Amino acid sequence: MPDLYLTAPDNEHFESLADLSARALANASPGELVTLLLVVVASGALAVFLLRRLRAKIPDTRRWRPLWSICVCFVPACCCLLMLLAAYLTARPWIDTELLVVMALASVLQLLIQIPALVLELVFRPVPVLRLLLRCLSWLVCLCVMFAVLQPERDLEHVLDAARAIRLTAGPVRVNLLSLAAGAATAIVVMIVAHGTIKWLGRRLERSTRLSPNLALAMRRIIDIAVWTVATVAVLAQAGVDVKAMAAFAGALGIGVGLGLQRLAASYISGLIVLFEQSVRIGDTIAAGGVKGRVTHMTVRYTTITTGDGIEALVPNDTLTVNTVINQSWTDNTLRLSNSIHIDIESDTAAAKEAILTILSAQARVLQMPPPAVYIADIADGRIRLEAQYWIADPSNGQLNLTSDINEAILGAFRVRDIRAARWLALREPSRA
Template sequence: MTEAEILDFLQKIWVEISQNAQKIEIYVQILAVILGYGLARVVQFRIKSALSGLEDKFTYPLIARTVPVLVSVSLPATWLAIQFAVLAIIRGLGHPSYILSITCSLLSAWVIIHIFTRLMQNSAWARLVALCVWSITALNILGLLSPTLAFLDSLAFTFGETEISMLKIAKGIVAAIIVFWITLGLSKFAEGRIQKSKALTPSVQVLLAKLVRVGLIAAAILIVLSNSGINITAFAVFSGALGVGIGFGLQKVVSNLISGVILLLDRSIKPGDVIEVGQTYGRVHSMGARYASVITRDATEYLIPNEDLITQHVVNWSYTSHNIRLKCPIGVSYNSDIPAVIKLTEETAVTIPRVLSNPAPRCLMRGFGDSSIDLELRFWITDPENGCANVTSEVLVAIWKAYKEAGVEIPFPQRDVRVEMISSDQSSTEN
């Protein structure tokens, strides 16, 4: 629009306002807006108290976050409902309703923006939604929404057999924001419900959560593309090239994805298991699409690719049971009473809190060493995720104290050195 057209448009608006200001209907509508606000303030307190009572009854995070939003938006929502009712009555009687229409448009924008900005955690997306809603509202009030939509629809280009316009792109962006926001919220809600289900194993929970997330995202993409006016069947042309690209360029990625699905299906490794892969020993914290997170005893988190968990040698300390047996080699003096030492060792080991009494610790004689009689203590624990070396250390320290109090000697290697003196006669003969 040129400067002259803009001035002419503003002048027409001013003339219309001046003419309408002299009509009684304008003041009636303004009075209806003021009375509607007063009535909304009165009704708001009852609605607010009712919603506040529901806040403590729901434990789901999404619902728990929604109730405070409804409480905060109760005033404009109630005001909007009252104004819509008044607007319907006035239009039914055939009277002008321009002021009421503007009020309803502004209140609708207020409610929508308030709800989205409170529920959206990303402030950038919230600001974008607010900008879009206020822009549409302003264009609608000024009567420029239809011309603007027609103008955007005229800005089009052809991609193959599909015609894409700026209006379709704008609709696609708005639809993508709303659909993906709803999709991610539903995905988090579904994952929370699946993780709370005690009837499912941890691996099945992870698998179902990932399938739900992938399915919702795929559905969201299809909804956005179809809403943008893009023919989805056109993407079938690129399926062959995409398959070749995946086969060559994304070999490792696809391998890790498939390996992750296999691990979740056969349940060989699941969250909470204690595993050992190469030099890494720790507890499986989580299983992702490409890797498994393993946290060691020193709080170091290793991201192990799923492919390595299938192709490499993996020790799962808690595959069928969390009970594992540990071994401690012990050496005592040849002067010791071996049956009494064996009994003392077993009784001392069972005093450690983490050592199980059933199966009971067993101490066996393994052989006759160079400097000691070799014993081996075998005991069971049920919590390998809390570490194995630390409980072994506790057992050995307790045994050392018990041996010291009982007078049992723990020998150390000894060597005898013999020095032979050579006589002078023998030395001269050899020379």
């Protein structure tokens, strides 16, 4: 890295920043170093105090979180510059001006390095763990850059050569300490960019009115795999890892893992097939794998089916492609229901049918097209079995509750019209003499 040089007002070169810092530290007395340390501690205490006050006043919501990030970036450097200015005005007899200049340049350099990290945080909105790693990385990079700037070029080259000489070996992976550090820093930045990009594309796909929910979910999963694959290759390349050797190793490992987890792999592949074919969609009422209910959630590996009892069953996706699936909502949501009513054989069947049809017509959930109908389904043992058939368009709102309401209304109407329900006769064997 070339040295940074300070220039005089007439643009004439006079010395590098490394020479300035070296001379300032060499000529500093213990008292000046103690005073400089007190200035640094005071600026840190002031920054902590201001950040706590700002944390209490800034709401912890998604809307105000960028403002807090800006404060975390600018407040420490501004406090350090403010305390250095105060020390220059009040403590010049006890501290050399060159020391204050070096500290001020270091503070400005720290602020300039924090700005790219702030831009990444504001644009990609990382999760708390990645946000913490990004801030730690920015401070670490700041310290490394300060060390590089304040060192003569020949000493810096010795340090870099020593870092390259330290080699780490793990199977097919052979890296040195410098490339490993570069790979770790790249990994943090790439994870933040990849995670933010995936979230942004996911929101766009979810809000799209041209794509069905299943197709949007399938595209999001494919984008996840593609983005993270590219990110992994970029990090490995930056770390100095031979990607071809890793690919061969990963291929051999994948064969072994695939044989042991072939059912899991089948579920993932079946999930993509189901999502693209849209044979099962969120909101459908299906019966699969011995479970009947409404589909409430779908992933690449499993589908969540909520039964009428509120129980959530996680059905592997390969069950939906290998076994028979009964989908009551494949073409539309209409479903035919039926109620069986037994009346006495002496009862007026026409009046009973008319009462049942009146009740079905009064139900808001019963469709009038196709119209409900009542049939004489069976005559046996002194009773008549009437079968009422009707259609509904919202089976997800429950079926047993509607059947119960209709049966209760029919019983009330039969009592008013004096229509007697049939009684079951217990047949007994004749006693033997």
